Amino acid sequence: MNDVVQNRPLVDVKNLHMQFELHHRGPGSLGLRSRKNYVHAVNDVSFSIDQGEAFCLVGESGCGKSTIARLITGLERPTSGEIHFDGQRVDQLSRGEQRPLRKRMQMIFQNPYASLNPRMTVDEALVEPLKHHFPDYSPQDIQQRKTDIMRSVGIDQTWSDRYPDAFSGGQRQRIAIARALTVDPEFMIADEPISALDASIQAQILNLMLEARAERGITYLFIAHDLNVVQHFATRVAVLYLGSICEISSTRTLFERPKHPYTRALLSAIPQLKDDKPKYIRLRGERPTPLAPPTGCPFESRCHFATNRCRHERPRPMRQPDGSTVACHAVEEDRLDD
Amino acid sequence: MALLSVQNLNVKFGGPFGAITAVNNVSFELQKGERLGIVGESGAGKSITGFAMMNLLNAPGFIDRGKVLFDGQDMVRLNERQLRKIRGNRMAMIFQDPLVTLNPVLTIGQQMVETLMAHRRLRQDEAEFIAIQKLREVYISAPESRLGQYPHELSGGMRQRVIIAIALLLDPDLIIADEPTTALDVTTQADILELLLHLCMANNVGLILITHDLGVVCQLTERVMVMYAGEVVETGKTREVINDPQHPYTQGLISALPQQTLPGTPLKSIAGYMPSLLSLPEGCPFHPRCAYASPECTRERPSLVQYRDASVACHEVNRLHQETLVE
Ligand SMILES: Nc1ncnc2c1ncn2[C@@H]1O[C@H](COP(=O)(O)OP(=O)(O)OP(=O)(O)O)[C@@H](O)[C@H]1O
Ligand SMILES: Nc1ncnc2c1ncn2[C@@H]1O[C@H](COP(=O)(O)OP(=O)(O)OP(=O)(O)O)[C@@H](O)[C@H]1O
Ligand code: SF4
Ligand SMILES: [Mg+2]
Ligand SMILES: [Mg+2]
Numbered sequence: 001m002n003d004v005v006q007n008r009p010l011v012d013v014k015n016l017h018m019q020f021e022l023h024h025r026g027p028g029s030l031g032l033r034s035r036k037n038y039v040h041a042v043n044d045v046s047f048s049i050d051q052g053e054a055f056c057l058v059g060e061s062g063c064g065k066s067t068i069a070r071l072i073t074g075l076e077r078p079t080s081g082e083i084h085f086d087g088q089r090v091d092q093l094s095r096g097e098q099r100p101l102r103k104r105m106q107m108i109f110q111n112p113y114a115s116l117n118p119r120m121t122v123d124e125a126l127v128e129p130l131k132h133h134f135p136d137y138s139p140q141d142i143q144q145r146k147t148d149i150m151r152s153v154g155i156d157q158t159w160s161d162r163y164p165d166a167f168s169g170g171q172r173q174r175i176a177i178a179r180a181l182t183v184d185p186e187f188m189i190a191d192e193p194i195s196a197l198d199a200s201i202q203a204q205i206l207n208l209m210l211e212a213r214a215e216r217g218i219t220y221l222f223i224a225h226d227l228n229v230v231q232h233f234a235t236r237v238a239v240l241y242l243g244s245i246c247e248i249s250s251t252r253t254l255f256e257r258p259k260h261p262y263t264r265a266l267l268s269a270i271p272q273l274k275d276d277k278p279k280y281i282r283l284r285g286e287r288p289t290p291l292a293p294p295t296g297c298p299f300e301s302r303c304h305f306a307t308n309r310c311r312h313e314r315p316r317p318m319r320q321p322d323g324s325t326v327a328c329h330a331v332e333e334d335r336l337d338d
Numbered sequence: 339m340a341l342l343s344v345q346n347l348n349v350k351f352g353g354p355f356g357a358i359t360a361v362n363n364v365s366f367e368l369q370k371g372e373r374l375g376i377v378g379e380s381g382a383g384k385s386i387t388g389f390a391m392m393n394l395l396n397a398p399g400f401i402d403r404g405k406v407l408f409d410g411q412d413m414v415r416l417n418e419r420q421l422r423k424i425r426g427n428r429m430a431m432i433f434q435d436p437l438v439t440l441n442p443v444l445t446i447g448q449q450m451v452e453t454l455m456a457h458r459r460l461r462q463d464e465a466e467f468i469a470i471q472k473l474r475e476v477y478i479s480a481p482e483s484r485l486g487q488y489p490h491e492l493s494g495g496m497r498q499r500v501i502i503a504i505a506l507l508l509d510p511d512l513i514i515a516d517e518p519t520t521a522l523d524v525t526t527q528a529d530i531l532e533l534l535l536h537l538c539m540a541n542n543v544g545l546i547l548i549t550h551d552l553g554v555v556c557q558l559t560e561r562v563m564v565m566y567a568g569e570v571v572e573t574g575k576t577r578e579v580i581n582d583p584q585h586p587y588t589q590g591l592i593s594a595l596p597q598q599t600l601p602g603t604p605l606k607s608i609a610g611y612m613p614s615l616l617s618l619p620e621g622c623p624f625h626p627r628c629a630y631a632s633p634e635c636t637r638e639r640p641s642l643v644q645y646r647d648a649s650v651a652c653h654e655v656n657r658l659h660q661e662t663l664v665e
Binding site for chain 1: 351355358377378379380381382384385386434435436437450478479480483485487491492493494495496498499517520521523524525526527528531550551552553554556557580581590591592594595596599601602604605606607608611613616617660
């Protein structure tokens with residue numbers, strides 16, 4: 001399935017950092033906001049995505065996945081670090097300079113309820129980007145393209161004149177996917193695109209996305225919680241924890257031989273259809289907060305393998321013999337049981 | 339007496355092309371402490387069924403007929419004041435759309451404190467204390483400082499956990515959870531599922547879990563109800579339905595799971611899409627997509643028939659059962 005992957009990075013992210021400032025406000029009798037607080041959402045993240053890859057980001061809720069996606073699309077500016085798209089540095093571009101990139105890069109947002117304009121009918125939502133990005137299309141071309149896309153994601157033609165609030169969560173998400181597909185982008189960032197869909201429609205959309213990859217070499221940055229979906233869709237996977245990368249690996253290696261203790265816990269928590277309780281590795285210990293990230297390993301407070309070194313020294317990403325990259329002292333010291 | 343008894347519920351939406359029936363003749367019961375799952379095609383009417391149980395439908399939606407007896411009182415007949423006493427308090431819903439629960443211009447703390455003070459006689463600091471406790475229960479770290487944040491400043495999964503915390507604020511007897519863990523990673527999901535399970539078992543809380551994640555349904559519920567195009571097509575014990583689905587739609591749903599296919603190869607989706615509710619076919623609503631459809635299926639609507647613990651609405655299943663009976 002790696003046939004369409006070319007050894008040319010389309011997206012290159014270097015030492016990305018993102019901090020959000022928190023302001024003092026709210027009911028606050030118990031608020032601890034006397035000094036400035038920062039949410040350290042992304043800490044020194046580097047990775048690159050080759051042309052034609054389906055690169056997946058997974059990790060705990062709040063670990064910075066959506067923030068990374070928003071930084072790459074230029075919706076937000078990083079605190080520091082660099083983002084390159086097709087050889088061009090894009091993290092400092094003005095809105096105007098971003099415009100030519102919009103057609104090449106599309107994003108599907110996490111919340112289907114927020115990703116559609118409530119005052120646009122389905123028809124308008126699909127036609128608008130077509131008109132904008134393909135000014136030389138005739139009205140017939142636009143209609144044709146719109147109809148094809150609607151059919152491919154299972155949007156009934158009779159829905160055209162309805163506004164988003166007349167649709168279920170999954171129906172809205174399909175409209176958002178159709179909208180991103182209309183302009184035939186080279187790179188698609190999909191933040192939980194199919195989480196709101198039932199298994200059969202998930203399958204249809206995933207098939208559609210895999211097909212676009214096989215036929216047109218479209219590159220994906222895919223964020224998903226459902227690891228069965230990740231295993232099926234991804235070529236490579238990056239596992240994030242509290243804004244840092246724990247492990248980057250080819251999909252196969254990750255699922256066959258997960259290394260980082262967090263990755264192992266993650267894989268053990270996949271809900272099973274079978275009755276027998278899986279060997280769920282329960283994560284004990286306090287969840288760390290990105291408001292005051294630990295100085296050592298970010299996973300230290302919940303890790304079964306933590307030592308004193310883990311408490312004080314931040315593990316660096318290290319290349320492994322099987323090609324994966326892992327940031328963990330225990331892996332480096334080779335003291336994980338297999 | 340059942341905690342909740344839904345009888346022949348019909349929900350319609352008025353519209354320029356005539357009314358559509360989004361929920362068609364749905365009936366089920368839930369005992370105290372029982373956990374029921376609702377699964378089914380996107381747009382099948384799961385959320386609308388949830389809204390109807392709370393009597394929370396907005397125009398152009400309305401309950402056309404049927405009863406929703408909660409602790410013996412018909413939610414359909416109660417007035418707004420009586421409903422407010424029940425909603426959020428004895429019966430809480432975790433909405434699929436986070437913006438139904440969360441007001442974007444209020445901080446998390448303001449919203450939680452307001453909800454608490456509207457139903458209980460509490461001082462501000464007592465309410466804040468409970469809010470912090472509930473946030474900790476859903477594994478929000480440093481909850482004290484999160485109280486002052488606005489919804490858009492939280493990640494998708496954190497927002498979802500705040501919503502769950504709000505639903506739990508007043509210790510309800512019945513929780514209707516619409517896709518409660520869809521936005522969560524698997525470890526957080528596992529913790530939240532355990533929390534819900536614990537609540538149901540320890541405090542005898544009833545749970546209606548709406549989700550499309552069959553793994554989650556398996557872990558959390560005892561019974562499951564499968565919906566298609568506004569109707570219940572199969573119900574039964576969760577394990578039995580998932581491991582041995584009877585209705586062709588349920589079978590298709592389960593074979594579409596990525597676990598059932600080799601990575602990178604096309605997944606087995608059910609051919610075609612659910613018909614628009616405006617133009618439902620005659621006969622069985624699933625027949626245009628069904629491999630077993632017979633002429634009877636194109637003419638006559640199958641009704642739910644009970645076989646031991648399960649009920650299925652399918653002519654083919656019916657026929658198979660008759661055959662085995664004859665033998
Ligand atoms: N305001 C409305 N006007 C007309 N039809 C509506 C309206 N709101 C919902 N519907 C229709 O009612 C049907 C049931 O919607 P519902 O939200 O219950 O689906 P669901 O089963 O929860 O799906 P999902 O899994 O995608 O959330 C859908 O087909 C939807 O299009
Ligand atoms: N505008 C903002 N202001 C302050 N904090 C923010 C803002 N946006 C995100 N954050 C914080 O950054 C962290 C990472 O958030 P992000 O949305 O990237 O997480 P995520 O990995 O996508 O999680 P999920 O799986 O729950 O969607 C969170 O702690 C969140 O509260
Ligand atoms: S570095 Fe230490 S604390 Fe971090 S994951 Fe590895 S063993 Fe655990
Ligand atoms: Mg997110
Ligand atoms: Mg729904």
